[in-house]
Amino acid sequence: MRFVPRFTDGQAFPERLGKIVCVGRNYADHARELDNPVPSEPLLFIKPATSAVPLAAPIEAPFSRGEVHYETELALLIGEELTHVTADEAERAVVGIGLALDLTLRDVQSRLKEKGHPWEIAKAFDGACPLSDFLPLSQVPNWSGLAFTLEVDGEPRQQGEGADMLFPVPTLLAEMSRHFTLQPGDVVLTGTPAGVGPLERGSELRFTLTGGLEVTTRVVE
Numbered sequence: 001m002r003f004v005p006r007f008t009d010g011q012a013f014p015e016r017l018g019k020i021v022c023v024g025r026n027y028a029d030h031a032r033e034l035d036n037p038v039p040s041e042p043l044l045f046i047k048p049a050t051s052a053v054p055l056a057a058p059i060e061a062p063f064s065r066g067e068v069h070y071e072t073e074l075a076l077l078i079g080e081e082l083t084h085v086t087a088d089e090a091e092r093a094v095v096g097i098g099l100a101l102d103l104t105l106r107d108v109q110s111r112l113k114e115k116g117h118p119w120e121i122a123k124a125f126d127g128a129c130p131l132s133d134f135l136p137l138s139q140v141p142n143w144s145g146l147a148f149t150l151e152v153d154g155e156p157r158q159q160g161e162g163a164d165m166l167f168p169v170p171t172l173l174a175e176m177s178r179h180f181t182l183q184p185g186d187v188v189l190t191g192t193p194a195g196v197g198p199l200e201r202g203s204e205l206r207f208t209l210t211g212g213l214e215v216t217t218r219v220v221e
Contacts (some may be wrong), residue, residue, distance in 0.1 A: 003052035005077055005185065007096055008133045008213065013077060015185035020038060020047040020129055021176055022073075026165050026191025042167050042175050047102075047124045052187075054132040055099065055207070058220045061199050062125065066107030068199045071192035072150040072158045072207065074169075075100040077134045082173065090173035091143075093182070095194040096134025099148055099207050099215065100189050103128045106198070131187065132207070134216050140211040143169045150195070151206045160193035 005013040023042040061068040079095030102123065109122035138148060146162035162169065169190060176182060199219050207215045 003049065003054065005096070005131075005187070006133045007184070008135050008139075013047045013096070013134075013185065015183075017049045017052055018078075018102075018183050018186040019049065020052065020124075020189060021048060021182065022123070022189040023167065023172060023191045026167055027160065027193040028071060028166060028173070029164075029194035033065060040043040041080050041167070042119045043121060044176060044179065045120065047189075049131050050126055053127050053129070055132040055215050057130075058218050059101075059103075059130060059199065059205070060127055060220045061103065062105070062127075063107050063201070067105070069104045069106045069159075069196050070150070070152075070199055070205070071102040071104060071146065071196045072152060072160065073100050073102055073189040073192050074098075074148060074160070074162070074209075075127050075131055075134070076169065076173075076188040076190065078182050078186040078188065079184055081184065082177040085147065085177045087170035090162055090177060091170040092138065093173070094169070096136060097140050097146070097209070097211070098134040098189070099209050099213065101130040102189055103130070103199075104196075109110055114198075128219070130211075132213060135209070135211045135213050135216055140209075146210050147211045148207065152200075152203050154204075154206075157197065158193055158195035164193065167189060181217040195201075
């Protein structure tokens with residue numbers, strides 16, 4: 001079933017979910033924990049709409065393919081077309097803010113990286129992007145004031161703040177729009193902070209986001 005973007009009041013977004021544009025290594029501490037260089041420009045990749053599933057639903061991870069890592073990220077719902085725009089223009093196009101998991105087949109990704117191959121199959125598989133509902137912008141502070149957390153079985157695992165991003169949201173969106181048009185219904189993931197790790201069968205995941213968003217889900221046995 002195709003994922004339908006919704007706001008936290010239950011209202012569906014009028015456009016179908018489009019592509020999911022992601023940025024890697026947008027938090028310096030996460031780049032270092034995986035022994036990756038800190039980038040000087042955004043590292044971009046795309047997940048298809050078919051990778052999206054509801055974050056609140058049980059997570060069905062493809063454990064048969066090796067370790068599946070969680071990466072918690074801010075998710076931005078785009079409300080108007082963006083092509084070669086300024087940071088100010090890009091910022092005004094965001095209509096909702098939520099949370100996402102950028103699920104990663106880490107063993108698969110590592111093998112592909114060693115060979116210098118693209119690693120979409122480690123990032124873009126069906127179910128690779130659990131997405132929450134979206135808070136309207138009226139319920140959230142400015143970008144630097146956003147904070148989000150992940151707890152696994154009651155233990156803190158990830159904590160991120162907009163102020164810690166290497167490339168702030170407006171800058172990031174403007175840069176993305178230079179390479180490919182963002183359209184209404186597209187979602188942008190903004191990178192993950194330190195603390196990523198493998199999902200475990202049966203674990204309970206609890207997410208929070210400034211503005212009152214809370215989601216609890218469980219990894220399917």
